[in-house]
Amino acid sequence: MRTSLTKAELTRYTTAQLNHLFPDNKLVDLNGHVALVTEALDRLEFCFKHCTLKHYFNGEEVIFNHLHSDHYVMYLWYLANSLWRKEANANLCNKLYYLNKTLHGLDCMYNTQMPDIFLLFHCSGTMLGKATYADFFVALQGVTVGSQKGVYPVMDKGVSLTAHSSLIGNCKIGKNVSVSAYTNIFETDIANNTVAYRSKTGEVIFKPSATSYAQTFFNVPIE
Template sequence: MDLAGMERSSLVKYLVRQLEHFFPDGQHDLSFRIEKDLDQALARLEVCIDAVKIWRKGEFDYLHSSQYTIFLYFLSNTIWRSRQDKRLCTKLFYLNKALNGIDCFYEIEMPDIFFIGHSVGIVLAKADYANYLVLYQNSTVGKNHGIAPKLEEGVIMYPNTAIIGDCHVKARSVIAQGVSVINKDTMPNSYVFQSNSGALEFKPCSKNILGDIFRHV
């Protein structure tokens, strides 16, 4: 993958400088620990970037905030899967939180393909996620009494939305701005609104919104 404006070695140095700035604990082996899993993380990132229409295929721009947000998640998760380097994964998690305002823990298994419009205020719990997930600012996926939601393929969460608890969010559910889905299921291929009483209302989707965001959907 092409690293826009930067070599692979420079990306490692850039990331290490950020980590050392935010976490000046004197650890000097960060480059070595990042290098071990960087290529696998970049390969996962490339699959995700290549699926998004507005992003150039095969190119990662470290100054594109949404792409960098996803990169930091993939790197932390890849390192965790590979060798459970908890201290480094925690630093990467906090770095993502500090830079991009997102709370996406490294143990969470995000799908291979997802899109972040604006990362600020996004909070993601350990839930069941699927490909073609779309997240905008201040969207929340959370547990209720230890029960996490299940999201099928192609769920779109517009700004200020929440999916909490024992929910089965069906494929191509579009959660309208400001709507909270709490311990309820949705209808597939539908817009999800909320009445004044708080009850969920569903309207069939007449447009392929995912097709505006992703290739081959």
């Protein structure tokens, strides 16, 4: 993987961000968690290797740029999740979660069960609750995935949620479903290979689709 910073530089960089943002006299040092920084980068590389975007994967190697916010938001989430899974270090995980929320506007807890392969774009204002996600999930800005009476949506592979769309409550969302901008799905199931969009009158329309928005971002078939 081609990176804009070495692993040591990236570790120091994120450590400095955390201690600058949270001057609570409880300094953190990610140098004590280098194995998990490595794991987060490995997970990021595996994810990006499936991407069609040349500034993620150029066909030969994965590219990670700490100054590309859509790269860095993913790295911070993977790092927080790896730390939670291996160490359950609540103080450090909470700071990483808060750092990601501050920098990128992403609200996705480190113990949310995100899939191995997913992408977040322009994610300011996006809230991803503890739903069931699957590989090749894509979310853009202003997206909400939330619960109704404690029940969250369940998604199959290749679900894409575009700008300011939402999934709320007891929804079973099939494979290769695309939810268009400003379309709100509340406790409604959606069949495989469907695009959902909001009409000019505000009605939500469900239309079969041979292609999916998510597939445009991934270099393997979503099956």
